[in-house]
Amino acid sequence: MGGIxxxxxxxxxxxxxxxxxxxxxxxxAIVLATTTSTQDSGLLDVLVPRFEKESGIxxxxxxxxxxxxxxxxxxxxxxxxxxxxPDAEKKYVGDGDxxxxxxxMHNDFVIVGPPEDPAGVRGSKAIAEAMKAIAxxxxxISRGDDSGTHKQELALWAAAGVDPxxxxxxxxxxxxxxxxxxxxxxxxxxxxxxxxxxxxxxxRLGLTIAFEGDPTLLNIYHVYVVNxxxxxxxxxxxxxxxxxxxxxxxxxxxxxxxxxxEYGQSLFFPDALPRRQ
Amino acid sequence: xxxxxxxMRQSWGLLAGSRSGxxxxxxxxxLISGAATILAVLIGVPSGYAIxxxxxxxxxxxxxxxxxxxxxxxxxxxxxxxxxxVRSGPLGYLDLIYTRGAMVIAQFxxxxxxxxxxxxxxxxxxxxxxxxxxxxxxxxxxxxIWLLAREAKLGLLVAVMAGFGGIISxxxxxxxxxxxxxxxxxxxxxxxxxxxxxxxxxxxxxxxxLLLALSFAVNLTLTVIQQRRRA
Numbered sequence: 001m002g003g004i005x006x007x008x009x010x011x012x013x014x015x016x017x018x019x020x021x022x023x024x025x026x027x028x029a030i031v032l033a034t035t036t037s038t039q040d041s042g043l044l045d046v047l048v049p050r051f052e053k054e055s056g057i058x059x060x061x062x063x064x065x066x067x068x069x070x071x072x073x074x075x076x077x078x079x080x081x082x083x084x085x086p087d088a089e090k091k092y093v094g095d096g097d098x099x100x101x102x103x104x105m106h107n108d109f110v111i112v113g114p115p116e117d118p119a120g121v122r123g124s125k126a127i128a129e130a131m132k133a134i135a136x137x138x139x140x141i142s143r144g145d146d147s148g149t150h151k152q153e154l155a156l157w158a159a160a161g162v163d164p165x166x167x168x169x170x171x172x173x174x175x176x177x178x179x180x181x182x183x184x185x186x187x188x189x190x191x192x193x194x195x196x197x198x199x200x201x202x203x204r205l206g207l208t209i210a211f212e213g214d215p216t217l218l219n220i221y222h223v224y225v226v227n228x229x230x231x232x233x234x235x236x237x238x239x240x241x242x243x244x245x246x247x248x249x250x251x252x253x254x255x256x257x258x259x260x261x262e263y264g265q266s267l268f269f270p271d272a273l274p275r276r277q
Numbered sequence: 278x279x280x281x282x283x284x285m286r287q288s289w290g291l292l293a294g295s296r297s298g299x300x301x302x303x304x305x306x307x308l309i310s311g312a313a314t315i316l317a318v319l320i321g322v323p324s325g326y327a328i329x330x331x332x333x334x335x336x337x338x339x340x341x342x343x344x345x346x347x348x349x350x351x352x353x354x355x356x357x358x359x360x361x362x363v364r365s366g367p368l369g370y371l372d373l374i375y376t377r378g379a380m381v382i383a384q385f386x387x388x389x390x391x392x393x394x395x396x397x398x399x400x401x402x403x404x405x406x407x408x409x410x411x412x413x414x415x416x417x418x419x420x421x422i423w424l425l426a427r428e429a430k431l432g433l434l435v436a437v438m439a440g441f442g443g444i445i446s447x448x449x450x451x452x453x454x455x456x457x458x459x460x461x462x463x464x465x466x467x468x469x470x471x472x473x474x475x476x477x478x479x480x481x482x483x484x485x486x487l488l489l490a491l492s493f494a495v496n497l498t499l500t501v502i503q504q505r506r507r508a
Contacts, residue, residue: 144459146475172459174471175452183456186364186374206364 029058030238033070033078037107038221039063041196041267043258050254051245057238066148073097073224076231080239082246084221097231098224103271104246105255106220109152111211112181112198113138113190119210121190127214131160135167139189143180144172152217153192159216181205194219199263220271223247247272298459303487306464307495309377310445313384317440321389322433325396326422330408340397346390351383352449358383359453375456380464383450388440395439399432400425434503438496445492465491 038044039061048059062072066085072078074097082104083089092098111130113121119138124130134140135157142164143150157164164170169189173180177197184191185205198207223246225239245251252270260266328339360366362374362382373379403425411421426433448466455462457471465488472481 145471171461174457174459174463174467174474179456183375183458 028056028238029060030079030235030242031060031062031072031077032080032082032242033062033064033068033072034082035066035069035084036063037084037194037196037219038082041259043255043268046254046258047246047251050251051242055238055241055245057241059242070098073226076226076234078226079235080223080225080242082221082223084219086220086222089222089224093224096227096229099227100240100243101222101224102243102247104221104223105252105268105270105272106218107268108195108212108219109149109192109217110195110198110209111190112184112193112205112207113210114188115206115208117210118188119190121210124211127156127211127216128160130211130214131156131162134190135160135162135170139169139171139187140167141180141184141187141189141191142170142172143177144174145176149177149192149194156192156216181207195265196267199265199267202263221268249273299484299487302463302465302468302484303491305377305462306445306466306488307491309380309451309464310384310441313381313388313444314437314441316381316385317388317392318437320385321392321436321440322396322426324389325393325436326400326425328393329397329400343390343394343397347394349387349390350449351387351444351447352453354386355383355450355453358386358450362454374454375458375462377455377462379454380451380462383454384444384447387447387450388444391443392436392440395432395436396429399429399436402432403428431503434499438499441495441499442492445495446488 032048034044040063044061044063048061052058062069062078064072066083066088069078069081069083070085070088070092073081073092074095081098084106089098089101093101111121111127111134113119113134119133119136121130121133124133142153154164171183171187171189173183177193178201180191181193181198181201182205183189185207190210191207195212198205198209223243225236225243226234228234228236252273255268256266256270258267328336328343358379359374361368362371362379363369364372364374373382407428408421408425411424416424446466448470451457451462451464452467452470455464455467457463457467463471465484469481469484469488472478472484
């Protein structure tokens with residue numbers, strides 16, 4: 001169901017973006033193509049109105065999958081993109097569609113499991129070790145729905161040299177993150193989840209974080225402007241203003257503080273600030 | 278129309294050529310819904326008989342409840358069963374949540390009122406003096422029940438078919454209490470939901486056709502029994 005709705009939203013978003021591009025656009029409006037995660041978390045609801053107020057530039061947010069957002073850039077239908085697929089982004093940077101990229105923030109995936117940690121995952125040094133421990137000793141509940149999280153999980157098994165199909169105690173729910181965490185909770189099994197969903201549901205789950213912090217579990221968001229030399233009608237000043245806004249120290253602080261009070265830890269970690277040692 | 282047929286033909290290719298899991302899912306679907314139907318018949322037919330043949334205070338109220346329960350949203354039944362069976366719930370110690378057993382329980386609860394309702398209706402449609410007549414003719418109690426059941430065969434088999442049809446096509450409760458786990462609790466209806474949300478519409482359609490075919494095969498068998506020596 002969610003998939004259909006999302007699909008329709010994508011179609012609607014692309015169509016509206018195309019009509020936006022086709023018609024003469026107001027001088028002071030930019031199109032931001034981004035992923036559903038930034039929208040669903042509520043982060044953009046905080047950032048966009050603030051930018052609009054400070055700059056007087058209207059932002060039309062088109063929240064689609066990362067792939068669709070990048071395609072909008074390659075057709076010149078967006079002015080600025082905020083995405084989290086570094087490997088896929090490289091191609092568009094190479095083709096000259098995206099320029100002036102800056103890292104903005106990251107969030108991450110975590111492995112959750114029963115508090116008593118039956119597979120002994122907690123002592124693992126690296127994610128591959130953790131996945132092997134789960135494979136050898138415990139159950140694992142997978143999304144199995146071809147989502148970004150599911151793809152990430154399959155990549156983790158591959159990197160650990162484990163064939164997930166061979167695991168007797170790995171099950172696929174074919175459902176969303178919340179339903180999958182419920183099953184993992186009841187089955188006393190492990191699961192891969194984005195930190196945000198886990199934090200939002202943590203209160204009614206017995207699951208605790210069993211492994212976190214490996215670099216491969218990072219979800220890194222970059223912002224780019226669409227190349228005005230390659231595409232017509234790009235609102236380059238507005239796009240640059242939005243990039244400058246996102247990487248400014250004040251807004252980086254806002255990103256780091258987003259929902260931190262509510263969840264006791266950050267949902268997004270700012271990346272554009274000079275690193276403190 | 279030809280596009281739909283073409284789509285179906287392609288779908289069969291998809292099913293036949295790809296995952297062998299489809300046959301397993303289909304067999305599991307029939308086993309779970311079949312077990313729930315058999316239990317519902319074992320409980321529902323005698324209950325229906327008792328309600329149809331006896332008069333007691335509050336009988337109409339009971340019938341009213343049963344008629345309401347016949348149309349109960351399966352997903353609500355699923356939610357209640359889920360709350361009972363989760364580890365923190367009153368029956369959590371049974372460790373049944375997200376198992377085929379949990380699905381049988383939920384489907385049994387959905388099918389039983391349907392079986393009871395149809396049983397009552399079919400027995401009450403018999404001539405009211407028939408049991409007395411059978412008694413006069415020297416039939417014992419069990420023999421009376423058997424003869425009545427034979428007379429009400431048409432309606433009783435409708436009860437079985439309606440019960441089975443109601444749960445094999447049901448998705449909400451199966452998803453909630455079974456969890457749609459690929460290797461243990463995924464049935465045809467929940468598989469259709471998953472394939473649809475993945476955008477695999479052709480596969481979803483093929484599974485839908487398979488579900489209809491299975492349902493048809495079971496009902497055809499029951500109909501043959503029902504119509505035997507009647508034409």
